[in-house]
Amino acid sequence: MCDTLERLMNCIESGKINKLSPFPASLKGQDGADELCKLALDEGINPQVILNQALIPGMSKIGEKFSQGKAFVPEMLISAKAMTAAMKHLKPFFATGEIKRNGVFVIGTVMGDLHDIGKNIVSMTIEGAGWEVIDLGVDVKPEKFMEVIDKYPDCVVGLSALLTTTMANMEVVVKEIKSKYADKVILVGSAPLSQDFCKKIGASFYSPDPQGAVEYLKKVAA
Amino acid sequence: MGYTEESLPAMINEEIDEVFESGNDLWNIAGGYSITESINLDKSNFSILLDNVEFDIHNVIFQQIRKSNIIAIFACTAGKRITDKSKEFMKDGDLLKGYVYDLFGSIVVESAMDLIQNSLQKEMAALGLKITNRFSPGYCGWEVAEQKKLFSLLPEHFCGIELTDSCLMQPTKSVSGIIGIGESVKYNGCTCNICDASNCLYKNLKYQ
Ligand code: B12
Numbered sequence: 001m002c003d004t005l006e007r008l009m010n011c012i013e014s015g016k017i018n019k020l021s022p023f024p025a026s027l028k029g030q031d032g033a034d035e036l037c038k039l040a041l042d043e044g045i046n047p048q049v050i051l052n053q054a055l056i057p058g059m060s061k062i063g064e065k066f067s068q069g070k071a072f073v074p075e076m077l078i079s080a081k082a083m084t085a086a087m088k089h090l091k092p093f094f095a096t097g098e099i100k101r102n103g104v105f106v107i108g109t110v111m112g113d114l115h116d117i118g119k120n121i122v123s124m125t126i127e128g129a130g131w132e133v134i135d136l137g138v139d140v141k142p143e144k145f146m147e148v149i150d151k152y153p154d155c156v157v158g159l160s161a162l163l164t165t166t167m168a169n170m171e172v173v174v175k176e177i178k179s180k181y182a183d184k185v186i187l188v189g190s191a192p193l194s195q196d197f198c199k200k201i202g203a204s205f206y207s208p209d210p211q212g213a214v215e216y217l218k219k220v221a222a
Numbered sequence: 223m224g225y226t227e228e229s230l231p232a233m234i235n236e237e238i239d240e241v242f243e244s245g246n247d248l249w250n251i252a253g254g255y256s257i258t259e260s261i262n263l264d265k266s267n268f269s270i271l272l273d274n275v276e277f278d279i280h281n282v283i284f285q286q287i288r289k290s291n292i293i294a295i296f297a298c299t300a301g302k303r304i305t306d307k308s309k310e311f312m313k314d315g316d317l318l319k320g321y322v323y324d325l326f327g328s329i330v331v332e333s334a335m336d337l338i339q340n341s342l343q344k345e346m347a348a349l350g351l352k353i354t355n356r357f358s359p360g361y362c363g364w365e366v367a368e369q370k371k372l373f374s375l376l377p378e379h380f381c382g383i384e385l386t387d388s389c390l391m392q393p394t395k396s397v398s399g400i401i402g403i404g405e406s407v408k409y410n411g412c413t414c415n416i417c418d419a420s421n422c423l424y425k426n427l428k429y430q
Contacts, residue, residue, distance in 0.1 A: 015233070023233035072224040074234045077317035084315060112388030117324050120312060165366045165389045 004043055005054040008036040008086065012058025015078030017085050037086035047093040048100065051130060055086055059128030060214070067211035073121060076210075080124040102221040105131040106148050107158035108140035110173055113166035118190060122158060125210035129217065142176040149177060149184070156220060158187045158213070159203070167192055171201040178202060185220055187213050223325065234318070241322045250301025251334045252381035255294040255342060255401070263288055275371050280363030286354050286410070290402030294342055295375050296356065299383050300331040300395035327395035335397055346403055354407045358399035369398055
């Protein structure tokens with residue numbers, strides 16, 4: 001891999017946002033994800049290659065550390081910020097279709113529930129894995145999910161809920177979606193959930209952490 | 223967050239310091255308890271009747287409070303502003319700051335509740351009584367949905383906390399539950415060994 005891409009990947013993994021970011025100390029004063037992504041484009045590197053060979057692997061590395069318990073939520077969030085700084089330069093290529101993403105991921109916290117930190121982390125991790133993420137926010141009614149799925153019929157859906165009381169609403173959403181889109185891939189997650197619950201409500205996959213979802217989505221996209 | 227003192231990255235440490243300094247005027251703590259002596263414990267189904275309202279508290283909590291003669295029903299909140307601030311940062315793309323504010327709110331409400339519990343303990347000790355740990359709906363098999371009944375025993379809009387239809391307390395950074403009081407009840411340093419939640423962030427943490 002060329003030097004610029006390698007450095008860019010490291011910046012994503014270590015959360016070095018731009019030249020001014022003081023952390024990590026070993027990269028102090030050096031270019032960050034922001035500058036390096038621009039440099040890579042200036043060097044003529046194909047934007048799709050930048051996404052696939054630097055940004056996605058950078059996020060994937062931090063995601064793996066997270067699921068192994070070697071990194072925690074804050075590091076994921078800093079990496080995501082570095083990723084966003086780099087993505088800013090790639091945005092125009094998404095619009096022209098020069099960069100293709102893996103697919104569309106529609107996520108929301110179900111009706112009755114207002115928790116969003118966990119969902120936000122899942123959103124940015126999946127975006128970091130090369131998906132276009134449509135985040136519907138919190139307290140999302142089944143009708144809203146349907147409206148957006150109708151617009152993106154090939155999308156994958158993600159549902160979040162933090163309490164056992166609102167978890168029950170996941171079943172309502174899954175039923176509604178499956179009645180129209182029987183094969184729709186639906187991911188569920190959050191602290192009180194389990195594999196058994198996922199199976200019981202007819203969702204496709206349960207993951208206790210975002211990285212598990214990313215691994216599953218790789219299979220879906222393949 | 224999961225870090226040990228040594229493994230906490232400098233960048234995150236700095237962020238925590240900043241939030242904890244600037245967060246001081248963001249909380250709006252309110253909390254308290256209501257005492258009831260009208261209690262009736264039913265061992266056959268691990269339930270407790272408080273002011274004629276029945277609670278299915280399940281085995282684990284039942285065993286801890288079964289020797290109580292009095293029950294304190296509590297609720298406490300850190301207020302709405304911390305959560306608003308957290309959401310603001312999240313929306314603006316500063317996810318880390320948003321997260322640290324969120325965590326800060328959780329710490330504030332739990333610490334405030336510790337103070338309330340300490341003062342209850344002192345008050346009761348003066349009467350020759352002891353207190354148990356605090357127990358919340360949503361833990362150890364006690365359904366979150368039973369919060370509806372719990373709040374029915376507290377004055378309306380108690381401490382500015384509202385319960386949604388799905389039993390979510392608003393403001394988000396709020397807690398509710400019961401504490402047992404009696405001559406022969408026990409306070410256990412750590413109840414993690416009797417709770418079956420395997421994914422609880424607090425599991426054994428506070429007491430290490
Ligand atoms: C901090 C905390 C609190 C704080 C703050 C709560 C808040 N909402 O901000 C305080 C102390 C206020 C609190 C209060 C209560 N809490 Co609380 N709390 C927690 C705790 C310890 C951490 C939650 C958290 O912030 N996690 C960090 C975020 C980043 O993680 P996350 O949201 O789970 O998301 C991650 C994964 O789940 C996953 N994920 C999430 N969504 C999705 C979606 C998809 C598709 C995928 C793939 C993955 C995924 O990825 C995310 C990133 O890793 C959990 C226990 C735990 N281990 O999670 C209990 C927990 C959520 N609380 C619980 C309960 C019961 C309560 C109370 C009802 C107790 C009470 N009666 O007082 C109240 C309710 C508060 C309210 N407003 O109504 C229960 C809920 C279970 C249940 N029985 O319903 C839990 C699970 C604890 C337990 N018993 O095991 N709580």
